[in-house]
Amino acid sequence: MARAAAIVEKFRARYPASGMPRVWRAPGRVNLIGEHTDYNLGLVLPMAIDLACWIAAASSDDGWLRVYSEQLGSGSQWRVEDVPNASPIGDWTDRVAGVAWELSRRGVELGGVNLLIDSEVPVGGGLSSSAALGVSLALALGGLREPLETAKLARAAETDFVGVPCGIMDQFISASGQEGAAMLLDCRSLEWRTVKLPEDVAIVAANSMVKHQLGDSAYRTRVEECAKAAKRIGVSSLRDAEASKLGRLDGTSLKRARHVVTENARVERFVSAAATGDGVEMGRVVTESHVSLRDDYQVSCVELDFLVDAALRVEGVFGARMIGGGFGGSTVNLVRPGAVEALKGTLAKEYRKFHGSEPEIHVCVASAGASEIII
Ligand code: GLA
Secondary structure, eight states: OHHHHHHHHHHHHHOTTSOOOEEEEEEEEEEOSOOSOGGGTOEEOEEEEEEEEEEEEEEESSSEEEEEETTTTEEEEEEGGGGGGOOOOSSTHHHHHHHHHHHHHTTOOOOEEEEEEEEOSOTTSSSOHHHHHHHHHHHHHHOOOOHHHHHHHHHHIIIIIIOOOOOSHHHHHHHHOOTTOEEEEETTTOOEEEEOOOTTOEEEEEEOOOOOOGGGSTHHHHHHHHHHHHHHHTOSSGGGOOGGGGGGOOHHHHHHHHHHHHHHHHHHHHHHHHHTTOHHHHHHHHHHHHHHHHHTSOOOOHHHHHHHHHHHTSTTEEEEEEOSSOSSSEEEEEEOGGGHHHHHHHHHHHHHHHHSSOOEEEEOOOOOOOEEEOO
16 A cells, blocks of 8 residues: 555656556566476476555646656656557667557557656666556556456557567466466466465575566577477477477477476476475475576576576575576576575576675565556
8 A cells, every 4th residue: 555655656756747646566576497398388386475566647638648767867748649550669668559459459448648767677687677667557558357358458568569479478477467476378278277386485586687588688589499399399389299290300499398398297297396395306496497598498597507506506595597588687596485595695696706796585475466556
């Protein structure tokens, strides 16, 4: 509530002539296992976290869509009638124009609106600040709809307007997350179920402070490499590739496909281990995922490898790996709750020596997906 009241106050200071805003929030995420599997129609196991993007929004009758971000200290505006013909300009405001554009493509009539964005999700920190923004915008501009529909809308804005060929994982979890659980999503059927995590396994994110730019990174190349590998095996997506068929591939294609096939299997192993409360096996699977992302998928970087190696030397850490697109962002660590302080201390000290700055560390609480906050 305090947070909602604070954003309303900021909104009124920025748009004094505007009416009382409605407030929306959409969380960031950590992904426990199933990395770079979503656009290969495989399995993912993300969890929504207790850091969210908040938006205050009130309609205005002047026909303008206006936005301002408290974190970035910048904003933009568009005439609503120009939105259907808008094009991306290459900065964060594309997400705003993109969601409005996607809504207009779906026949939703937009009116003028003033938006104030106040996000807790670190930008470029690998915790899905972009999806949290996209999903909160989908709600603030398009209203409440079924969570999967909200996720699809936000993703379409990202792929078709912003131009990032991402999968559905981040928007799905931001829209559909549930308190106290991770969510197992089959990215082919879009069926999902909740997965409870054992109480003696804490989930800790460590931000390498290296900013990744998904659009500029090798993400697009990986998407293309996977499509190529699938074609060579004769399947429509790597979800359908069997380990036995990988022999038909070599070089880069083999490495990329091997990651996807083994990663899908790791999701299943992780879910079984979580069901029996086996933190050691969950951690082992997570660390194996890092090795595969580093060596076969080649999306890690020295900073992420350092954070993983340093964490694994701490007594009580079950496993660690990079999360998200890669080339920076965060790691996720599975830790005995009693070892969280030791992990924080070690990472802060060792990373400072290695990198010059300390990682931002966040002990994650599995949180509910996007909603309106009634004030
Ligand atoms: C980014 C994308 C997701 C997913 C991950 C990698 O976070 O937005 O769709 O592909 O990278 O698992």
